[in-house]
Amino acid sequence: MTEKALRLGTRRSKLAMAQSGQVAQAVRQVTGRPVELVEITTYGDVSREALAQIGGTGVFVTALRDALLRGEVDFAVHSLKDLPTTQPEELVLAAVPVREDPRDVIVARDALKFTDLPRGARIGTGSPRRMAQLNAYARTHGLDIETVPIRGNVDTRIGYVHAGELDAVVLAAAGLNRIGRIDEVTDFLSVDTVLPAPGQGALAIECRAGNTAQDAALVAALGELDDPFTRAAVTAERSLLAALEAGCSAPVGALADLLADGQTVKEMRLRGVVGTTDGTRTVQLSTTGPVPQTHDRATALGRELATEMLAQGAAGLMGERAH
């Protein structure tokens, strides 16, 4: 007997295909069913406009969600950091697998580290979050760098360094890992220097919420790929983002991690930062509490930190809100 293949909706980019291929393999293992990749082109892939200008969140995600809702695919794989904080009622995050390295990294000419970049060095990034934190660090540590807005896929961005147009570019470690180019990193940025985007390094496996027995069975099967700690962490990070009323293109960094005492996990710490892209003003705070055991508690942790950050003027540093 041949079972019907599960259809996995994915973007076409090299990064998306790599991570979807890895998830497909894991899904074959937990379901015992064949999985086929269905490529879907999203607005974010075809638009030449700066990402921050096309209206913020979700440009990579909408087309995949539409394909799910139309029943053209059975589940979709997203980079969690590209996922809007609002969850459509008809869809559910069936699994958030174990997170990869959440850090940002530098790919620089001549194997340079961030702090060894020469005066006037040009660093490419299209991310207001990365600009804000790199410029803030530079100002307080006497570095003289210029952040240069760029966009494009990983090949394009690293290409600017090889072509000599930029001294360095900033990328996510997780993405480079997934496409097998982690060897090109010249510096892993400490999260004390640059907090990653909420959800960075994590994937989301999304499917229909389970109105049919088939859908419900799939939600349950995919749930085996869920990592509760990663889910709690990214839930808190995304709750912070939502409570700041910021979008994925806002200058907001957040990272939740576990504080352990030997082998015993003690608490969860959530750190958040907001800043102006020129690095002149930042609000950076952290909170620590019991590891949240429910979605509501993880959400509350993020909301509490947001409230404190807003009390310190975070809203005034975010510029135009994404809608």
Ligand SMILES: NCc1[nH]cc(CCC(=O)O)c1CC(=O)O
């Ligand atoms: N903004 C695009 C994007 N969305 C997800 C990743 C890969 C890292 C991840 O999955 O968190 C990247 C590339 C990057 O930021 O370098």
